[in-house]
Amino acid sequence: xxxxxxxxxxxxxxxxxxxxxxxxxxxxxxxxxxxxxxxxxxxxxxxxxxxxxxxxxxxxxxxxxxxxxxxxxxxxxxxxxxxxxxxxxxxxxxxxxxxxxxxxxxxxxxxxxxxxxxxxxxxxxxxxxxxxxxxxxxxxxxx
Amino acid sequence: xxxxxxxxxxxxxxxxxxxxxxxxxxxxxxxxxxxxxxxxxxxxxxxxxxxxxxxxxxxxxxxxxxxxxxxxxxxxxxxxxxxxxxxxxxxxxxxxxxxxxxxxxxxxxxxxxxxxxxxxxxxxxxxxxxxxxxxxxxxxxxxxxxxxxxxxxxxxxxxxxxxxxxxxxxxxxxxxxxxxxxxxxxxxxxxxxxxxxxxxxxxxxxxxxxxxxxxxxxxxxxxxxxxxxxxxxxxxxxxxxxxxxxxxxxxxxxxxxxxxxxxxxxxxxxxxxxxxxxxxxxxxxxxxxxxxxxxxxxxxxxxxxxxxxxxxxxxxxxxxxxxxxxxxxxxxxxxxxxxxxxxxxxxxxxxxxxxxxxxxxxxxxxxxxxxxxxxxxxxxxxxxxxxxxxxxxxxxxxxxxxxxxxxxxxxxxxxxxxxxxxxxxxxxxxxxxxxxxxxxxxxxxxxxxxxxxxxxxxxxxxxxxxxxxxxxxxxxxxxxxxxxxxxx
Numbered sequence: 001x002x003x004x005x006x007x008x009x010x011x012x013x014x015x016x017x018x019x020x021x022x023x024x025x026x027x028x029x030x031x032x033x034x035x036x037x038x039x040x041x042x043x044x045x046x047x048x049x050x051x052x053x054x055x056x057x058x059x060x061x062x063x064x065x066x067x068x069x070x071x072x073x074x075x076x077x078x079x080x081x082x083x084x085x086x087x088x089x090x091x092x093x094x095x096x097x098x099x100x101x102x103x104x105x106x107x108x109x110x111x112x113x114x115x116x117x118x119x120x121x122x123x124x125x126x127x128x129x130x131x132x133x134x135x136x137x138x139x140x141x142x143x
Numbered sequence: 144x145x146x147x148x149x150x151x152x153x154x155x156x157x158x159x160x161x162x163x164x165x166x167x168x169x170x171x172x173x174x175x176x177x178x179x180x181x182x183x184x185x186x187x188x189x190x191x192x193x194x195x196x197x198x199x200x201x202x203x204x205x206x207x208x209x210x211x212x213x214x215x216x217x218x219x220x221x222x223x224x225x226x227x228x229x230x231x232x233x234x235x236x237x238x239x240x241x242x243x244x245x246x247x248x249x250x251x252x253x254x255x256x257x258x259x260x261x262x263x264x265x266x267x268x269x270x271x272x273x274x275x276x277x278x279x280x281x282x283x284x285x286x287x288x289x290x291x292x293x294x295x296x297x298x299x300x301x302x303x304x305x306x307x308x309x310x311x312x313x314x315x316x317x318x319x320x321x322x323x324x325x326x327x328x329x330x331x332x333x334x335x336x337x338x339x340x341x342x343x344x345x346x347x348x349x350x351x352x353x354x355x356x357x358x359x360x361x362x363x364x365x366x367x368x369x370x371x372x373x374x375x376x377x378x379x380x381x382x383x384x385x386x387x388x389x390x391x392x393x394x395x396x397x398x399x400x401x402x403x404x405x406x407x408x409x410x411x412x413x414x415x416x417x418x419x420x421x422x423x424x425x426x427x428x429x430x431x432x433x434x435x436x437x438x439x440x441x442x443x444x445x446x447x448x449x450x451x452x453x454x455x456x457x458x459x460x461x462x463x464x465x466x467x468x469x470x471x472x473x474x475x476x477x478x479x480x481x482x483x484x485x486x487x488x489x490x491x492x493x494x495x496x497x498x499x500x501x502x503x504x505x506x507x508x509x510x511x512x513x514x515x516x517x518x519x520x521x522x523x524x525x526x527x528x529x530x531x532x533x534x535x536x537x538x539x540x541x542x543x544x545x546x547x548x549x550x551x552x553x554x555x556x557x558x559x560x561x562x563x564x565x566x567x568x569x570x571x572x573x574x575x576x577x578x579x580x581x582x583x584x585x586x587x588x589x590x591x592x593x594x595x596x597x598x599x600x601x602x603x604x605x606x607x608x609x610x611x612x613x614x615x616x617x618x619x620x621x622x623x624x625x626x627x628x629x630x631x
Contacts, residue, residue, distance in 0.1 A: 004343065004564065008380035012313045013575055015343055015567045017597055023575070030578040048310065048382045089313070095498045095519070098303045101313035101578075116377035124366055125407065128373040132380070 007113035008046055011086055012103040024073060024087065024105055029066040031089035036100050037061040038069045039088045042080045044142040045135050047114075056080075059090045073105055082108045082143045108134075108143040150199075163214050166202035170225065171211065174198075176232040178249040184286040185267055186509045187246045188237065190279040190452055200277055201231035201246035207271040209250060226251055238622050243452065245283070245509075257294030260420040260467045268455065279453040285462055286510035293515055295466040299431035301518025302496065302543050305470060308410065308436070309382045311345060314574045315542055317566055318346035318386075320525065320549035325352070329359050333367025335559060339552050340375030340383045342563025346545060347371075348525075349388035351415045351442035361391075361400055369407045386413035386438040386471075394425060401429055411436040411470075416460075417443045420467060427468030438523070439469040449618050456619070458487075458507055461494040464520065471521045477539040479527035484617035485539055495520040496543055504623035521545060529608040530569040530601060534587025537573055546570070556607055561600035568598045 005015055013019060019027075031038050037059035043050060056076040063069055076085055085106035088099050112133035119127040134142040152158075153168045166172065178184055185208075191200035203211075209229035210219070233247040256262040272280050306312055321327070321335045336347045347368075355361035368385045376383045389400035389412050397414070404412045412435055414426050423439065430437040447454035457474075464472050474491040475483035490506035496519045500512045524540055525547035536546055548566050555562025572594035577583045583590060595602035 004341065004379065004560075007378060009343065010310060010381055013571050015564065015571050015598075016575065016594070023579075026579045027575070030580070046380055048376060048380050051307075051310070096303060098307060099312040102310075103313075114377040114380050116373055124362075126366075126370065128369070128408065130373065130377045 006107075006111065008084075008107075008111055010046065010048065010102075010104065012101060014104055018107075019103070019105060021070070025066050025070050027101070027103065028069045028087065031101055032064055032066055032069070034089070034091070034100065035093075036089035036091045038063070039090065040072050040076050040085065041088060042076055042083045042085045042106075044083050044139055046084050046132055047135070048130065053084075053086065056085075059088075061092075077106055081106065084108065110143070159215055159217055159220055161215055161217075165199055166206045166211060167199050169202075169206060169211060169215070170228055171202035171205040171209075171231055172198050173230040173232050176230045176249060178232065178247075179251075181252040181288045181290045182249040182286075183252065183255065183263075183267075183288060183291060184510060185248045185250070185282060186284045187248065188243055188279075188281040188283050188452065189246050189277055190243045192276055192278050195276055197234045197244045197246070198231070201234050201244075201248065203274065203276045204246060204271055204280065205229040205231040205248045207274050208248070208267055208269065209254060227254060229254070240622075243279075252288060252290055255291065257291070258296075258424075260424060260463050264420060264463070272453070281451070281453050282455045282459050284456065284507070284509040285459055286512060287462060287466065289513050289515040292466065292513075292517060295468065295517065296427065296431060297465060297468050297517030298437070298470045298520050299427055299468055300436045300470045302470075302521050303519065305436055305521060309345065309384070311382075313542065314570060315537065315540070316346060316521075316545040317344045317563075317570060318348055318523070318525070318545045318547040319344055319552040319563070320348045320350050320547060321353075322350075322549050322553045324350040325356070326358050329363030329367040332359060332364055333371040335371075335553060336368050336385050337371030337374050338559035339563045340372060340385075341378045342552070342560035343379075343567030344383075344548075344552065344563045345381070346384050346386060346411070346547075348386040348438070348547065348549075349413055351388070351390075351417075351440040353388050354390055362403065365400075365403055365407055365409075369409060372409070382410065384410040384436070386411050388413040388415070388440075389426070390415045390418055394422060397422065397426060398429065401426065401433070401435070405433050405435060409435075411438055413438040413440060414469075415440050415442040416464075420463070423464070423469065424467045430470070431468070436470045437468070438471040439464060439473070441473045451619055456507065458490050458494050461491050461520075462512075465495060465514070465517055469520060471523050471545060473525055474522035476524040476526055476528050476536070478532050478535050479524065484620045486621050487617070487619055488539070490621075492522050492540065492544070495522050505621055507621045519543065523547060525549065527611075529611060530565045530604045531588075531591065531608050531611075533569040533573045533591065534583050537570075537577065538584045542574075551604070551608065554607075555600065556603050557600055562604065564598065565600040565604035568594055568601045569604075 039059040040056040041053035043053040089101035091100040117129040229250045231248045235245045237243040319339045387404045391397045448457040475488040477485045523545040529551035552562035576590045
């Protein structure tokens, strides 16, 4: 049977081996070179439609030093080392004003993945509900 | 038609004397005309019949695409006729084609109904392409004035919002068309969708001719596809989609299929170019109202877009479709199995994606075009591409594109999921290398080989398709070569 490398593959690089610190720094350097603001976000609710992960800090609009940005990743890891953490790069230029990059830099030790519940509806229609097994528990006790 | 050299525009009673005049005499050739900012400007490639000079042929095209008929009519004098006449104002030789020339023709804004591609095209390409005085005619480009663009809604979703809805940034999206195109039952069809999406693709797609045939009813297809989409979303924690083709014989039927797709929770539906400009615009309005991404397959376009001397250049179709409002449109792969010269394709992509496209003859763009805040339309590259070309695809097509590997996913020796994974790994590795500052185009094969060390499916994909290329000369190429400028 073929298996994906992971059961949660959001972000730009989830099919590759986990990024080393050096690789993360290089991506941050690229984002800064483009004039984008890097931010760090974490969550215990990785549902594909969870648009609002918690903000570790505001987007670092004025930080041009990749090492300083990477330090925020490290700090976030110290506190939330068993949650999902991602690095985003925000491009505020006209006609984008949205994310230009987003990749995961930290994962829980155990990733239970997502369940799919089906409810039979009219005709042969099925209503689907996707939920992370972890979010069956209240926040703080999920991972 | 007689040779018209020297004939000038006539005025007053002489102009409206019953009989047949040359188009130039009727006022359709105005070499001193300065186009207004609100004019629609067309660039035609004209091959006149022998004996017809350039000015007269251009005037004839202007006439036949606006107010003229074959003989003088007095009822013109009941109108401000000068205003409604299209004006040919410039003719240029075509490099390396002595029998052809480029004609610039300006049309007053009031010739067109707002928000209506059918009305625009009924004028511009309505009668004139069958006109006897020209041997062949091609609409190469159009400058659409901001005033007219503002009467169109444009893409219902656009690239930026599509990415936000899908939560996918900083890389091309990946797709695959379900194969075989014809014959699969709904249940078997959904299997391909599930496998490809679970393996790592973002989208799968109905083919252009999958509607509701005896082997598979459309409702069956929609139901099984959504099972595949949702299972794959749960297996990956990602938003996934399948372009459900709602193309049908009537608008009523298309709306019914689109509603069903919405009720099943699909993020995207699909239509074919052959449904026509009115139907496309209607589906765009529907998509806007129902939070739906709208994918357009350019089925049929090569019947008129491919040959260089006659028809419509695809860049014009791109413009019309961005105005009519589609979110995705197939626009060429450069390296795949279908027609696509790199510079010409670059012109298509810029036309779909840029807020402003400057005149760039070497990309086939003849005008400065301000897009008046119409959203970006995502180009789709589909047809004969595979993971081994990833560096070239990113180099030629950039980041805002859906790369569709149909055969390149489903034909993988280890199965569909493995094929999808190979494509995803190749893509992520290449984007990572690019961002790290690698010369990824030159080192592409090296980067892929390295990524394949920890991904067997990619290694097998590279082994299977390593020598597959489609090196045929393009039919539709640009006429102007870039000028070399000295390095600074």
